[in-house]
Amino acid sequence: MSSTALLLLALAAPLSSYAAPSITQSVWSQLNSTVGGRLHAGIPFARSCFAHVTSGVGGTQDAAACAAVQANYVNHTLLQDSLGGYINTQWETCQATSEQCLLDYQNATDQRAFNTPARICSQGSVPDFGIKVNGASDVLAAYSFSKQFGVPLVVRGTGHEYKGRSGNPGSLAIWTHGLKSITNAPKFVPTNCPKTVKPRTAVTIGAGVIYEELIDFADTNSLTIPAGGCISVGAAGGYPQGGGHSMFSNVYGLAADRVLEIEVVTPRGDHLIANECQNTDIFWAMRGGGGGTFGVTLSMTTLTFPATKVNAVFANVDNSVPGQLLAFFEFMVNNAISLAEQGWGYYLYPTLPGIAMSNTVLSQAEAEASIAGLKQLITKNFTGSGSTWEMTVEPDYKTYYPKYVTRIPVPVGFAMTTASRLIPVANFQTAKGRADLAQAMTAIIDEAPVAIAFGVAPFYHGNNNDTSVTPAWYDSLWHLALANTWNFNETATSLTKIYSDLSSGVDAFRALAPNSGAYQNEADLYEPDFEQSFWGDNYPRLLSIKQKYDPDHLLDCWQCVGWKGHSDPRYKCYLEVNGI
Template sequence: MLLLLALAAAPLSSYAAATSSIPQSAWTQLNSTVGGRLHQGIPFARSCFTHAAAGVGGTQNAAACATIQANYINTTLLQDNLGGYINTQWETCQATSEQCLLDFQNTSDPAAFNVPSRICSQGSVPDYGIKITGASDVLAAYAFSKAHGVPLVVKGTGHEYKGRSGAPGSLAIWTHGLKSITNAPKFVPTNCPKSVAPRTAVTIGAGVMYEELIDFADANSLTIPAGGCISVGAAGGYPQGGGHSMFSNTHGLAADRVLEIEVVTPRGDHLIANQCQNTDIFWAMRGGGGGTFGVTLSMTTLTFPATQVNGVFAIADNSVPGQRLAFFQWMVDNAISLAQQGWGYYLYPTIPGIAMSNTVLSQEEAEASIAGLKTLITQNFTGASVWEMTLEPNYKTYYPKYVTNIAVPVGVAMTVTSRLIPVANFQTEKSRAELAQAMTALIDEVPVALGFGVAPFVHGNNNDTSVNPAWYESLWHLALATTWNFNETSSSLSTIYSDLSSAIDPFRALAPNSGAYVNEADIYEPDWEQSFWGDNYARLLSIKQKYDPNHLLDCWQCVGWNGPKDARYKCYINIDGV
């Protein structure tokens, strides 16, 4: 189908100062066009505040506030609200400290919401959002943006780390209500020839979360790998940016497993994209980043049979001198062999500890494979330690026992930075020692550090995705993070961002030609085009220009973005002249 928008485009380089400048009759008409599903974007904690800035919707309500306070760090209530974001700085205007936040450590603390200086402000919460039910709603959003110059954002669950799903004075295309799940055991992509072999797959709406998908997969004796948090949308920015999981080593990135995408582009196309038709945007949306090329309505992804999973969880005592370095040295010395044997894992350097998975080896083979690690932790190390290894009957029982140990922060302001660590860094004694030393040193530099043994090493690069090719030449993805509370000042935020970015510099130096994971990346990633997409960037940019010539979709450090001086980014904190 081709539904070309005929409306003349308003210049998107100079957005309306506020959506309030648009006649109310225009919003009323938009609401009618989308069947009454235009929602006002109300800051998540609005009901707790006595005072609110002009234009902020909602009212103070004690009962509603009590619910918010009790569920402030609960993903379910957050993701069901247009004004809720997993990491709260994306609800705020960080540059001006305009916000509507509670104290996540004590949600009843009146200093956050019940003093004269605390006024609930709109921040970066979209002024309005359309709860999408189909292509016509997306087309209506595009038309409204072109007619009135309102910036658009694409929002699913609000679980993303770069602020791409919020912007001041914006209209959100809210996909969270697209909840369909259909089993497709003999899936052949649309309009492919009979020579294309059927695959086991599932077709999901863009609002389906992994929590729902894991339950569906279990009920149908399937395995569908998820990331570290089950509140993530399974068809949104996660697969569109790559999407790693504990099973990525053997089962590929989420982008590798996408077989078909239903997408509505800013140009006005309602397309089915796969290996046989609309192949350019199909390639771009499997790694090129969410909120960039079009709005996904549904996605078909490869599934695997239900399988047993070898799971390991181990902790060493970091209070004993030398044990942290010894642990990292063992991991880097054995990283290549572990990958070759099918292991995926999350490293917790601060503990230090590790959670692992393997679906390739038998229980006996798995035990033999990591006997050295067990000996190191339970016999060679002293102090308190933990070693647990089980054979779980399926992915659903494995996931909560081993994956959710990551405890992704919710209802907290948090920023991350990352680096892919190539196989080359594990191939010589010198490079392994340098990596182990760097891992040991960083623990004292940052509050949160995670090492993910999730690169698609065994799977390989055989699906022609647009993710940075460095993913397929790496073993580890290293991520660092820091958090802060509601009362952090704008001036100190610049230091927080800058310090975290500097903390990853030793790994940029160790792996200068690799890159970073776009979904878990530094807000101020240097040389971001090369870092996120490598040699794929030029092709991605040409596809962006084809399907979004008027830049209706634009987001921070996304392919072809308008740059940091665009008005929609006025709430980002500037560091080092960015």
């Protein structure tokens, strides 16, 4: 038997092995019967490696299964296929109490993580159970169960998100990962729209489709469907519902801008088709208001574009030569507006340091001319063997993506947290604003292990004023994000400092852009004034829609619309940081 098969077998123990302390086995069995046998136990991903567990943890210690886990501990496919696996592992744990079931991601066979008397596997924040959704009736059954028994709900797709919204101690997960349909819709008109609405090229996807699958489908059908920085992200989940940026969003807009229709089941009991012509309030809310908040998406229709060539650049700067890093930042800041006007999108890595860039609107000759100044700077003006330049024209998006977007891989299989700020166009329009930003960029090298300036705001695309993402997205050029990582053996005290230091690191950019905001999906976990930061003037309307469709607060989550605050018992595993 393959290691993958062993791992999946270990994570699929029978329902009869488990029962939450406050609910009898017969009650869970009845729910399992109601949903056609699709109730799964939430087993921590590394459970099979542990001899000792706390009460309520399912599964068994198994040497062969443990070896499979160790071999696949940073495998995004198997993590997302497991109800107990999360792309960033702190969401498998209870950070406030240090209860967890983790391995050493740097050496998964290191027995200090799992084979000492002090290492006990705990459920942490992994849901006790999850319904692997097959349709609207499964979602409605979850809502009914939660109301009757008081079990908190979470909405889980791939487990790829940075705020812990898809995990909760003692919870029931509405698990949409199995909804894998993809249908090409080359002449799509939203349901019940008048004939005067112009058909558009689109694709309708189930809520479980990830970008790895969607990119393959798009390539087969000669389409372009922009993705974020990781192919394991769900294409219809929290990514578009929170905004969703990509290397192409300067030209093609945010993922939320491209959504044409959503099939959603609300906690109020509605099974709706929402678009520009019907159920327009929840359609607006779910394009920027955040995932796991207003309802559970079953399917989503999104705009597509023809297959296209991509002008692509990857460059490094030798930071060992004094002054080169600041000169690089100054060039990028001074030219940010013109680059955006010419359709360039990019990921600028201050801590690499270097940059990946893309352009689909210029010809090869035009692209080479527009980027000639940057090439001159790096290949002629800069010295040192670490300064490199690569520019190609890739034939299509699928070929381009692994060469440039994922060249710096997104962390998988270990803990990571982020903090961010959207940097407005106004900061680039004056000499002082540009100088201050370049200096702040240089300073963050000492503030955070990881930093990225995403030149991905939809500047070239423009503002359609039709989504609920913060308006700050459409007034910005950069989304600047900091990040930090850690391993299994950090204490609650050290984690509190990591979160606090990262928040302090982004304070310099909050000061430079006090009236801007942050991208909610990659924001500070302890974002101050989160309502204004994530949604600006859209928040009151979003809150009203939340109260309409989820009056019982079945779909509450951390710093989501309608958040009741840290004191809510469902957030007991979050640390208290900076008074939040």
